[in-house]
Amino acid sequence: MVSPLSLSKNVCVIGAGPSGLVAARELRKEGHNVVVLEQRCDVGGQWLYEPNVEGEDPLGKRKVLQVHSSIYASLRLISPREIMGFTDFPFLVKKGRDTRRFPGHRELWLYLKDFCEHFGLREMIRFNTSVECVRMVEHDGIGRDLRWMVKSKEKSKEETVVEEVFDAVVVATGHYSHPRLPAIKGMDTWKRKQLHSHIYRVPEPFRNEIVVVVGNSLSGQDISMELVEVAKEVHLSAKSLNITEGLSKVISKHDNLHLRPQIEALQEDGRVLFVDGSWLIADAILHCTGYSYTFPFLDTKGRVAVDDDRVGPLYEHTFPPSLAPSLSFVGIPRKIIGFPFFEAQAKWIAQLLSGKRRLPPRDEMMRSVEELYRSRDAASIPKHYTHDIADFEYCDRYGDHIGFPHLEEWRKQLCLSALVNADVNLEAYRDSWDDHELLQQALKSPHFTQLGPGDFTI
DSSP states (O other): OBOSOOOOOEEEEEOOSHHHHHHHHHHHHTTOEEEEEOSSSSSOGGGSOOOOOTTSOTTOOSSSOSOOOOOOTTOBOSSOGGGTSBTTBOOOOOTTSOOOSSOBHHHHHHHHHHHHHHTTOGGGEEOSEEEEEEEEEEOOSSSSSOEEEEEEEEGGGTTOEEEEEESEEEEOOOSSSEEOOOOOBTTTTOOSEEEEGGGOOOSGGGTTOEEEEEOOSHHHHHHHHHHTTTSSEEEEEOSOSOOOHHHHHHHHHOTTEEEEOOEEEEOTTSEEEETTSOEEEOSEEEEOOOEEOOOTTEEOTTSSEEETTEEESOBTTTBOTTTTTTEEESSOOBSSOHHHHHHHHHHHHHHHHHTSBOOOOHHHHHHHHHHHHHHHHHTTOOGGGTTBOOOHHHHHHHHHTTTOOOOOHHHHHHHHHHHHHHHHOTTTTTTOOOOHHHHHHHHTSHHHHSSOTTSSOO
């Protein structure tokens, strides 16, 4: 629904990672006054690498973590750079930088810095500022005239808490920081080295050790391939022993890399017991078991809750029906081509707050959420996968709410091509590919040709 009315709101964006930066840009473009609160010293969120993890709880069990980024030193993108950029700011190759199609993490961080500088976003950001509390101030029962008290604290002024009232809050804090841990018998009393991949950085501390890696997601596989070069043995524990051709090739290549079933229990003497009855004595266990959503600063009086990684209720994974549009979330969905989707979310939020568009009635939004839950349950999808999308059609339908362009066909096909290649050629898919025709389509598309030669230094 579109309205000619245009209003300017005071909006607080929490987080200056990819989703927070594009939210700030779209909100300002729509005429809103924007303040971005960022706990770290620079933009980038997850992509601002933190090499020092000293002092962090190895399993990340603290409510508020000292380390935000989960990036390890050798991490490279799992998607080609061509598909990753925002719609009007392609992720170009630049002289003197990492020119690979699947570059290292620093290159994506530099892209986000470029984005920030190109659109003049830095002036809106307060760095080294942590958000202590976000709570409702006024409420008319609809969410329309709701305002929010935001309490924040600057690192250099630890004793001073700043209180400000905003018309709206956009939560853009990411979802790859707070470790999700398995429930394993004996885990709390196992006395040897045990950590979550959140604080894994380099393989050297595991030299000559027997390591069990729990979880065979792409990060678990990547880290295992790195550990196998220094560790005495690496045992990759997976929920299913039906593995990809690519992982099978890697295991057959390394005598010290072994596939194991799930862990049954851990014993104090260092033994790791597996569900098939086998066991071994390990020096270290590394949990590559994913991440949980957490918003320790947010007080909605129970209107938004996290239940086994289901954040809800959220209409279209973005809006709490009883609090929208004054409260919204950018960056909750997973298994999507992230940056264009975050951009669509940001545009919708900005236009709702300016009055250009309106959400459906609250009851209609709740019915949509309930239908999503029913469909997931009917498909036997666990609750903690609620926000895993893996559906290009859904992303296109989402964009239709605001007339946002559908994902280009080349972008979809390059994404799928990389996934298929990784399944077959796990060790080398980032450096060896056969999608040259698709790549040429991409580079000749308006996404890359929209810019004049003076817009970027290439």
